[in-house]
Amino acid sequence: MAELVLEQVIMLGEALENDDYDLANRIVERDDRIDDLEKENDNLSQNAILEAITNRNILGMGNVDNDIVLKKDPLRFALSAIRITRNMERMGDQVVNCAEVFRYKTIRKTLFKKEEPMTLILARVTTLAGMAIESLVEEKERFMGSVNTIEEELNGLCDQAFKKYRDAQDMDKVEFADLYRIILAMERLGDYAVNIAEELVRLNTGKDIRHLGNEIQSPTSVSYAVDRSG
Template identity: 85%
Template sequence: MIISKFYYLRKNLYSMAELVLEQVILLSEALEADDYEQALNIVERDDLIDDLEKENDNLSQNAILEAVSNRNILGMGDVDNGIVLKKDPLRFALSAIRITRNMERMGDQVVNCADVFRHQTIRKGLFKNEEPMTLILSRVTTLAGMAIESLVEEKERFMGSVNSLEDELNELCDQAFKKYRSVPDMEKQEFADVYRIILALERLGDYAVNVAEELVRLNTGKDIRHLENVKSKPTLYP
């Protein structure tokens, strides 16, 4: 019974992760190709993510109840609370709730971008030919890809530095805002929509980092959130 519940929870979590990443990739392609039909398709597909979020919530709650009542049977009764192990189903179920929330919010930010873009107020070629927008799309896709791949493949360590990549994304978003704020032929509506997309992409990256940080906590027991003021902030990657 326990194996069945956690099997379905893990399966649904991975399905949601892959769907979110697919949405991110579709968004990048739609923006670069000025594909408004694809943008509309992205908006309409959001219900698939919402449905999986509801399923994961219910499965996580049931899994938590089962894990609590069967923890000793699974040999986890004597585990130190300060140690986090992937073998502990209770900890996995609790992390699954947080990961699900962050992935749903990643999906929301994708939809926010697509919904703004499909109204065709933004000049063509902006996301294909102009920096820093091209770099922003690249960094967001990379961040999302690393987080989702790490979840699905259950990696404890990753290639690269999520923290450095997030810092670079934030700097690029700031550069984009300053750049388009000063473009003389950009009308207020176009600037407003560009700015909304910049904000949504930045938040998308933040939620991807949240997923990666939760995986670190699940696999190592270390909570590395909100360490930006620490002099030697540990990275998620070696």
């Protein structure tokens, strides 16, 4: 599922950069496969939760200090698997949202290939998705600090793009509305990539950092981020 989501992101970049509407159609058509995998993974995770509840009772974990339980609780993996799966599915949804709007052909050609900040937004989204999926495959939170930095840059670029095209004299309301929908979807896609990275920290360390503020840390430590999953 992770590899399929990353493929969708890469395909989206190619479709937008090359004004390839047929590829955008393929992206939309492939989304059903991601939805099916999300359901399969969700069922597996729910079964794992039931098994974990039995195991933690056998281990007598109800009588152990909460901090220790958090790091050794068999429920942790199953719960993280559900959260990661849902965030990946939502990443896929945002890719499809972009592709569906792009298929309307209301946005001028070459915009995503030649005009900043849209070219930069597309590059940052692809990088964020790649980092999240690679970390997931490796089962490590190695990119957490970089993910936060790039996501902050992405948010700034999205705000810059909104202001630029809102004030563009040669852009009509329909084109701006569709472009803005893509900008919002790109920003949300980055948020879900961060959520996956945050969940990997919880999975590997037992520390829930989703609701903590950003903190300055050493290069070898994990950066904290605010969850935006809603």
